[in-house]
Amino acid sequence: MSWGEELWDQYDNLSVQTHRGIEFLDKYGQFIKERSNIETEYASKLRRLVKTHQIKKKDDEESQLSVCKAFASMTQEVTDLAGQHELIAENMSAQIVKEIAILLKELKDERKRYLSEGAKNQTALNNALTALDKAKKAYEKAYREAEKAQDNYQKADADLNLSRAEVEKARMISTTKTQMCDECKTEYANHLQKTNELQRRHFSELMPKIFNQLQDMEERREACIQNFMKQSAHIHRQVFPIIDKCLEGVIKASETIDPKEDSRQVIERYKSGNMPPEDIAFDDLSNPRPESENGVQRGSTSLNYSNSIKSETLRGTLSAARFKKRGGIFGIFGSNKNNSDDSKDDYADLPPNQRRKRIQAKIDQIHTQFLQETAVRDGLMKMRQAYEQNNALGDPNSVEGQLSENGQKMEKLQTELKKFQNLLQDVVDGKPYTPSAQKKSHRNSISEDSLSRSASESSVTNNNHSNTNLNANNSNSNGNHRSSNSLQTVINHTNHNNHENTHENNDSNSPESGISTSHLSLPDAEFADADETEFDDPLPALGTAKALYVFEAQSEGSIPMSENEEFEVVELDQGDGWTRVRRLDHQEEGFVPTSYVELTLYNNC
Template sequence: MSWGIELWDQYDNVAAHTQKGIDFLERYGNFIRDRCAIESEYAGKLRRLVKSYMPKKKEEEDYQFSCQKAFRDVLTEVNDQAGQHEVVAENLTSAVTKEIVALVKDLKEERKKALQEGAKLQSSLNQQLSALDRAQKNYEKAFREAERAEDAYRKADADLNLSRADVEKQRINSSIKSHQCDDNKNEYAKQLQKANEIQTCHYQTSLPGVFHALQELDDKRIKQIENFIRKGVDIERSVFPIINKCLDGIIRAADSVDPEKDSRLVIERYKSGFSPPEDVPFEDLSNMRSGSVGSDSSSNGGGSGAIPSTISLTSSGILKSESKVGTLTAMKLKKRAGIFSIFNAGKEDFSDLAPNQRRKKLQQRLDEINTRLLQETATRDGLMKMKGVYEQNRALGDPLSIEGQLTESGQRLDKLRLELHKFQGYLDEAEGRVSSQTLNAPGVRTSSAMGMNGSSGGLGLRKLVGSKGSNNALTRHGGSDESLSRSASDSSVSNPNNKPSLPGTPQPTHGSSHSPESGVGSHASHTSFPDSEVERLYANAEAEIDAEEDDTLNENENEVYESELLPVLGTCRALYAFEAQSEGSIPLHEGEELFVIEVDQGDGWTRVRRNSSFEEGFVPTSYIQCTLYNTC
């Protein structure tokens, strides 16, 4: 249906309707704009919410439980959902709001042009109708004047009293008026014909064209509103898959909650490794009367009435004093243990913690050192390559400028290797002590408990022996020239005459009597327990420790002897020439082929053997290209 035919006389209403339609389009555009603002604001609030509840760095340890991890995953998914709301806002703004603004501008211009054309056509029609009205009025006036002139002429012709000249005058006047009436009539007819033609063209051709333009404008507006609504739905549907993935991620996070795993983690985190206390024996006070109080008093240095005591080693590694009538109470034991725990407080080996907690802290420390060691090794390798490039092309830089950085990197590597070896020793000690403390057989003859230190809650047998045992071990197993094994598993002391030191390998310092493992000292131990039974315990403990250390020395010697017959793991080719300047390293010639007998353990050195001889040594890993066998 056409507006030009059906609404030919409703020009003003059509113009008002189109204006209302454009106003409605602007209102819809404002709705989309405000919705985009709400979506953006909602996304921003979600992100701030996630940020406020996301665990801080100091809370990372608490978020190892499955429920906390699930909550962190939920926060991540909610943050992703916020991102999708931002995408919706951005797409609505770019694909809908901007197009609405452009469409409103175009519709206003098209409506303005159509209304101007309609106003022009209406003005032309009105002008023609005005000319027709004037012609009609002139014709009516001339017709009345012609009739009056005709009547006057007839009256004069009938009046015999008038002269012939007067009658002729009236006749001439009537003839003139009659001609004027005919002229106005012809003009009126001409204007009428022209007005009819213009009016017909106006209502059948021109004005319907204007109506058609307005109708197309309004149809375009309605169609675009439909498209905008559909486009908004498509934009929202486009993010549904990602939002569904976020929701699925939240469901997976909920499924990952494992109460049993959390319970095991609680046990692993807070387990001390100590054994529960034994039953307190009954104290029979009547037995005190049967003993010789006088002789006991004199043997203890006076008549104070003190009860003689003996020393026994419990399954938890704590020396326990037992009187003839019973044992020390828990309060006395805690006080005595607290005296010795003063010497272990604040040490870097975490000896003030429970065994399990100490082992966990040491493992974390080892992981940190290994990470730093790998980073520093990569840095050193990069500097070596840069130096090689500078040596090949002096225009790129001075090789001497890298020497200082290489020296600093080597010093840092030495320090890190020293720390790695030291903390590995701490970890080996802690693991050995934990295993000994899990045994339930008490007594000083437990072989696994002989070499263990006490925890913060008590005093171990090694600490009772004191610096004497440490000094003996240090004297028996080497001094400052002692070499260290490159792998973490060989952190025990080795024979100094069988394996040379690695280039840049730090020397051990934690095995001396001044190290954290040396304990409180023999004097402090003797003054704490002055009984004669303690002296016998010292003698037995030192004898067993010496025997155990001799066995360990023999085992290490056998291991070092067998390490000289290492199998071939692969081959390598020297990329650069290398001058051996450190003990244990061998020189390289560019392009030389060698056997690989020990791969890089993270310190930047690889152990190789020459093809033509049995010469072995360490070379920088960055200087060779290795090809390992598949069986390795």
């Protein structure tokens, strides 16, 4: 069925119908556009939600709990979900909204062209009908005038009173009118024939062709809408696999929650180390209470003892904050006694367990500073040696002042280290003996001799390995360096040489060279032994490490590794060129060369 056959006389209605169809396509385009905006807005709100509820940096202790890590993983998956909704909006805008705009313009132009042609044909038909009606009226008028002239001629011919001239005049008028009537009749017949032919062609050929074109246009428009609907569904369906992976990631994140481990971490974080208070003694008021020498009743002693027990129990807990007194006006202009107590470097105001952690952290910090100063000393020694070998580089005596200052700093660090080691030993001795406490205390006790020995070995090793590079640098120097070089220049020079030595060691120990790595100096044997045998709980993983080369462990405390093998990083390089790692099956733990592995640290490290 076609519009040209069935709707041959519905030009106006078809014009309205095609106009409504184009309006519907425009509305559908607006629908897709608004839906894309909703997808974009939804993705933006998801991202804003994640940003609002992210765990802040100040809550690093809380972020170590498995539930917080799972929540962070879940928020990352939600961010990925937001990205998929943004992808939906982007594809809909680029593939559908844009195509609808192009199609709308094409359909409007096409409809305008068809309707213009139809209006032209309709005007031609109307003009033909008007001319036909005009010719018909002229023929009718001429016919009436011819009949009237014929009647007048007949009357004049029958009237004997009229002259022959008057009768001839009446005959001539009748003949003229009859000729004019015949001409109008002929013209009317011609117009009628042309009009009938045009009308027949108009309704059987011209207008059906236009109506069929409008029908094709409408069917194409609806087919495009059908295709757009399918395309929008396909765009949405394409992200389903990724959305499913995101949801699967949320499920996996939830499975990583370990309530027992979180409870253990909470205990480790807030454990005060204080003993529970003893039973309160019964105070029998019926017995006479003799006064002491200073007039204070004996019962007050037990009360004071109870109060001291209560104060000692509350110290270091959350409830203790409510019992602190605030001095001065609103605590602003009060005494600085509390502040000075809080700033004590022996952490005597903390509970035993928290104090032990703080002291251990201080010892680790001093150890790191000591290694840094050792590296500075090695650099200064190398610089003095270079000056001695080539006076053009500078005066060797100019380094003495910096070496002296460096020695004072190292002595100060050793003094602080000994102090905090003694404090740590006092804390450990003050607790009931347990094997784990004894092991941890043994590990935490870093002697001055071990640090000095480590520094000396590092100095000797660096000096031996850097002579070749140093001589090469000396030969290429232009002699413009002087003793006025700053300490930062010394450090950079040392780091540069160490970096070159590391590359030389890597090249010599790579699988292609086949040379053993036993000459590399491991960290203190005391640390290695303590870490291997005296740890109850495994160290937390700081990241992952991937082996770049094959490493055959030939030194005590190191572990072998194969190429592309993966480990967990449990201790970062402290400047000695070694990183402590643990196998993924937690069966073995030890040191590997830092330059042999590729490190990937976690965000919280």
